[in-house]
Amino acid sequence: xxxxxxxxxxxxxxxxxxxxxxxxxxxxxxxxxxxxxxxxxxxxxxxxxxxxxxxxxxxxxxxxxxxxxxxxxxxxxxxxxxxxxxxxxxxxxxxxxxxxxxxxxxxxxxxxxxxxxxxxxxxxxxxxxxxxxxxxxxxxxxxxxxxxxxxxxxxxxxxxxxxxxxxxxxxxxxxxxxxxxxxxxxxxxxxxxxxxxxxxxxxxxxxxxxxxxxxxxxxxxxxxxxxxxxxxxxxxxxxxxxxxxxxxxxxxxxxxxxxxxxxxxxxxxxxxxxxxxxxxxxxxxxxxxxxxxxxxxxxxxxxxxxxxxxxxxxxxxxxxxxxxxxxxxxxxxxxxxxxx
Amino acid sequence: xxxxxxxxxxxxxxxxxxxxxxxxxxxxxxxxxxxxxxxxxxxxxxxxxxxxxxxxxxxxxxxxxxxxxxxxxxxxxxxxxxxxxxxxxxxxxxxxxxxxxxxxxxxxxxxxxxxxxxxxxxxxxxxxxxxxxxxxxxxxxxxxxxxxxxxxxxxxxxxxxxxxxxxxxxxxxxxxxxxxxxxxxxxxxxxxxxxxxxxxxxxxxxxxxxxxxxxxxxxxxxxxxxxxxxxxxxxxxxxxxxxxxxxxxxxxxxxxxxxxxxxxxxxxxxxxxxxxxxxxxxxxxxxxxxxxxxxxxxxxxxxxxxxxxxxxxxxxxxxxxxxxxxxxxxxxxxxxxxxxxxxxxxxxxxxxxxxxxxxxxxxxxxxxxxxxxxxxxxxxxxxxxxxxxxxxxxxxxxxxxxxxxxxxxxxxxxxxxxxxxxxxxxxxxxxxxxxxxxxxxxxxxxxxxxxxxxxxxxxxxxxxxxxxxxxxxxxxxxxxxxxxxxxxxxxxxxxxxxxxxxxxxxxxxxxxxxxxxxxx
Ligand code: SF4
Ligand code: SF4
Numbered sequence: 001x002x003x004x005x006x007x008x009x010x011x012x013x014x015x016x017x018x019x020x021x022x023x024x025x026x027x028x029x030x031x032x033x034x035x036x037x038x039x040x041x042x043x044x045x046x047x048x049x050x051x052x053x054x055x056x057x058x059x060x061x062x063x064x065x066x067x068x069x070x071x072x073x074x075x076x077x078x079x080x081x082x083x084x085x086x087x088x089x090x091x092x093x094x095x096x097x098x099x100x101x102x103x104x105x106x107x108x109x110x111x112x113x114x115x116x117x118x119x120x121x122x123x124x125x126x127x128x129x130x131x132x133x134x135x136x137x138x139x140x141x142x143x144x145x146x147x148x149x150x151x152x153x154x155x156x157x158x159x160x161x162x163x164x165x166x167x168x169x170x171x172x173x174x175x176x177x178x179x180x181x182x183x184x185x186x187x188x189x190x191x192x193x194x195x196x197x198x199x200x201x202x203x204x205x206x207x208x209x210x211x212x213x214x215x216x217x218x219x220x221x222x223x224x225x226x227x228x229x230x231x232x233x234x235x236x237x238x239x240x241x242x243x244x245x246x247x248x249x250x251x252x253x254x255x256x257x258x259x260x261x262x263x264x265x266x267x268x269x270x271x272x273x274x275x276x277x278x279x280x281x282x283x284x285x286x287x288x289x290x291x292x293x294x295x296x297x298x299x300x301x302x303x304x305x306x307x308x309x310x311x312x313x314x315x316x317x318x319x320x321x322x323x324x325x326x327x328x329x330x331x332x333x334x335x336x337x338x339x340x
Numbered sequence: 341x342x343x344x345x346x347x348x349x350x351x352x353x354x355x356x357x358x359x360x361x362x363x364x365x366x367x368x369x370x371x372x373x374x375x376x377x378x379x380x381x382x383x384x385x386x387x388x389x390x391x392x393x394x395x396x397x398x399x400x401x402x403x404x405x406x407x408x409x410x411x412x413x414x415x416x417x418x419x420x421x422x423x424x425x426x427x428x429x430x431x432x433x434x435x436x437x438x439x440x441x442x443x444x445x446x447x448x449x450x451x452x453x454x455x456x457x458x459x460x461x462x463x464x465x466x467x468x469x470x471x472x473x474x475x476x477x478x479x480x481x482x483x484x485x486x487x488x489x490x491x492x493x494x495x496x497x498x499x500x501x502x503x504x505x506x507x508x509x510x511x512x513x514x515x516x517x518x519x520x521x522x523x524x525x526x527x528x529x530x531x532x533x534x535x536x537x538x539x540x541x542x543x544x545x546x547x548x549x550x551x552x553x554x555x556x557x558x559x560x561x562x563x564x565x566x567x568x569x570x571x572x573x574x575x576x577x578x579x580x581x582x583x584x585x586x587x588x589x590x591x592x593x594x595x596x597x598x599x600x601x602x603x604x605x606x607x608x609x610x611x612x613x614x615x616x617x618x619x620x621x622x623x624x625x626x627x628x629x630x631x632x633x634x635x636x637x638x639x640x641x642x643x644x645x646x647x648x649x650x651x652x653x654x655x656x657x658x659x660x661x662x663x664x665x666x667x668x669x670x671x672x673x674x675x676x677x678x679x680x681x682x683x684x685x686x687x688x689x690x691x692x693x694x695x696x697x698x699x700x701x702x703x704x705x706x707x708x709x710x711x712x713x714x715x716x717x718x719x720x721x722x723x724x725x726x727x728x729x730x731x732x733x734x735x736x737x738x739x740x741x742x743x744x745x746x747x748x749x750x751x752x753x754x755x756x757x758x759x760x761x762x763x764x765x766x767x768x769x770x771x772x773x774x775x776x777x778x779x780x781x782x783x784x785x786x787x788x789x790x791x792x793x794x795x796x797x798x799x800x801x802x803x804x805x806x807x808x809x810x811x812x813x814x815x816x817x818x819x820x821x822x823x824x825x826x827x828x829x830x831x832x833x834x835x836x837x838x839x840x841x842x843x844x845x846x847x848x849x850x851x852x853x854x855x856x857x858x859x860x
Contacts, residue, residue, distance in 0.1 A: 070402020
């Protein structure tokens with residue numbers, strides 16, 4: 001295999017120490033390369049180069065604001081590649097309060113030093129309070145200021161989860177959480193932000209975007225909401241790839257979770273927002289493809305959209321603004337499937 | 341002269357926590373615990389469709405989301421008058437069981453181990469185990485590249501730190517292994533929860549995931565792998581550390597605190613919920629020779645806001661609380677409120693649960709001379725993880741049998757629509773301890789929503805009577821010979837597995853009537 005030659009044994013040993021064998025690794029390269037629109041050869045050589053070129057690993061700073069740590073947990077759930085190989089081999093994780101050994105003043109020192117050096121990837125989990133800075137302070141400093149200062153000197157900013165990308169649930173609370181983009185705009189900081197929404201961020205979306213930026217040195221193509229087009233974007237409608245879709249078209253809607261006959265029926269009447277929700281969940285699924293919201297009989301709440309949560313509530317009926325739009329679209333025949 | 345030091349942020353926890361301690365003669369003399377972030381979830385819920393609550397409150401915490409979904413759904417079950425079918429309860433047990441299985445080992449390896457081992461001792465490993473040598477190479481190459489983030493910097497190793505290269509290197513290899521097991525255990529919950537974090541399947545009346553036999557088999561085989569890891573690696577590690585290098589800390593009982601313990605009880609073992617895997621109970625003042633456990637009477641819970649950034653008020657029951665932010669309040673130092681049981685600060689969590697359960701392994705440790713405190717908390721976690729694993733097998737068998745019965749049910753469809761009015765309380769025992777959610781419904785909408793979560797109990801500031809919260813009290817007397825290196829302080833705090841985003845969610849009531857609720 002082409003990729004194999006590029007990977008010397010030293011590198012393979014590292015991967016193997018983390019429990020990825022050669023075959024898994026090459027499989028992973030192939031899949032990721034396809035996703036990035038690179039050849040497998042190009043991808044693995046770039047990755048190998050990025051990993052082996054001298055001692056300097058790209059530095060990454062992860063800050064957490066008005067958040068629940070769900071996106072951090074998504075990071076730790078990465079199995080392919082394992083999170084330990086990302087954290088120890090691929091990046092220099094300068095700051096991540098949930099993971100790092102340091103505490104207290106040492107965190108501040110590392111933070112200041114990293115900001116001084118500049119050129120890092122900044123990842124922000126959680127929203128930024130706009131009602132009052134005191135709703136989120138770290139080390140006695142407003143989170144808003146910490147983000148602004150870190151963004152100025154960063155190479156790229158990743159706003160993760162519904163909260164970081166669009167304000168998410170905190171937007172509807174007294175702390176009035178706003179997105180990273182809005183916050184930087186207010187401070188007149190001109191930095192492109194990659195929004196990787198959903199609540200929480202999807203492990204693959206997060207890891208894939210980090211790797212994309214590291215390997216190509218570029219920002220991936222973004223959709224109109226600033227989200228990586230390879231995971232979101234117009235063509236990635238949950239509804240179009242939902243396995244309950246035939247029942248939607250046939251007008252069969254689940255109303256009793258106990259009825260085995262209805263097990264796969266459309267969840268529209270239970271509040272499903274799949275018809276207005278962009279993400280590849282229904283193809284990629286979650287947690288290594290084990291399942292996703294709709295297949296467990298739960299509903300898609302459009303957690304990757306800017307409208308989440310304020311405009312998708314009430315969640316489990318068709319009374320929300322979002323559901324009303326969907327119903328109107330349905331009535332107008334916008335979901336009629338062409339015969340094939 | 342006393343010297344005050346501040347640790348902010350306390351890292352390797354969930355959320356934002358600041359700890360201040362006053363040190364005199366090498367020991368902690370006084371301590372303050374502050375939560376420094378607030379969102380205000382309960383305000384958001386006011387006026388919403390009650391069914392939103394289980395979804396929204398799952399976002400209190402991205403580490404232990406199912407427990408909020410569960411407590412919230414139980415509060416809704418009570419308010420809607422829903423009766424969860426046994427099939428639904430079994431699935432609730434299983435997804436929550438998965439939560440224990442990923443959470444406790446994660447806490448031990450990823451969040452705590454670095455406080456007890458000197459990771460740099462790995463360089464002196466002389467053995468020839470291939471896997472361990474790979475770990476050694478890894479660390480040595482990081483050191484050579486002068487880039488050991490995020491493993492350093494760290495507090496300096498002290499007299500209690502494990503420096504034996506053989507022990508350290510195997511601990512680090514287990515650290516890496518545990519990370520992987522963690523991700524796999526999360527996948528277990530996703531089989532019925534749809535995805536993790538933030539399951540989608542627990543709702544009022546039961547669950548949404550109609551199970552099939554393949555899922556049962558899949559869960560079982562994933563459970564087998566976890567069971568092996570837990571009994572062959574996690575438990576032996578905790579025991580080896582606790583009774584070996586950390587035995588002096590265990591005997592000193594650092595981090596003991598008030599020695600008052602409370603558990604609401606959880607994991608239904610029978611259809612009417614009379615039998616629980618973890619029993620409920622409350623106990624004030626530990627006397628290992630004579631453990632007296634009382635029934636928990638939730639009406640006796642009050643919350644004080646004297647030292648928290650909320651509008652001044654007397655201590656009141658959660659149903660009765662007026663919680664309006666006052667960020668300018670003098671003397672306040674935390675967003676966390678101070679819950680008290682009959683005016684007393686309580687410890688909740690694994691140690692409390694195992695003491696209330698009179699667990700023989702924990703009592704044996706105490707008998708051997710370990711005092712309940714930081715080290716005992718790690719032991720209690722390991723013990724109960726094993727109990728949950730064993731119980732999961734039992735629930736799987738039961739589910740498999742139930743599924744084949746005609747009329748098998750997972751949800752109470754009759755009680756899906758919100759009642760025009762109602763109220764209810766829901767309790768559960770997440771990994772971090774006693775959790776209660778309270779809801780009141782009027783005109784089919786949420787009129788008031790309250791939650792008192794485990795970390796609110798443990799991380800609370802002082803109350804009206806000036807009684808310190810459990811974190812604060814547990815720090816008193818802890819040895820800190822070098823104020824620049826307060827490693828014992830973080831050891832103690834992390835032994836509770838703090839979850840601060842959970843602890844601060846708060847807000848807004850409208851009704852000042854005390855209502856009754858029952859715990860069952
Ligand atoms: S409405 Fe939801 S459940 Fe129904 S087909 Fe569309 S995405 Fe699937
Ligand atoms: S299916 Fe919908 S609700 Fe679920 S993660 Fe994807 S976008 Fe979010």
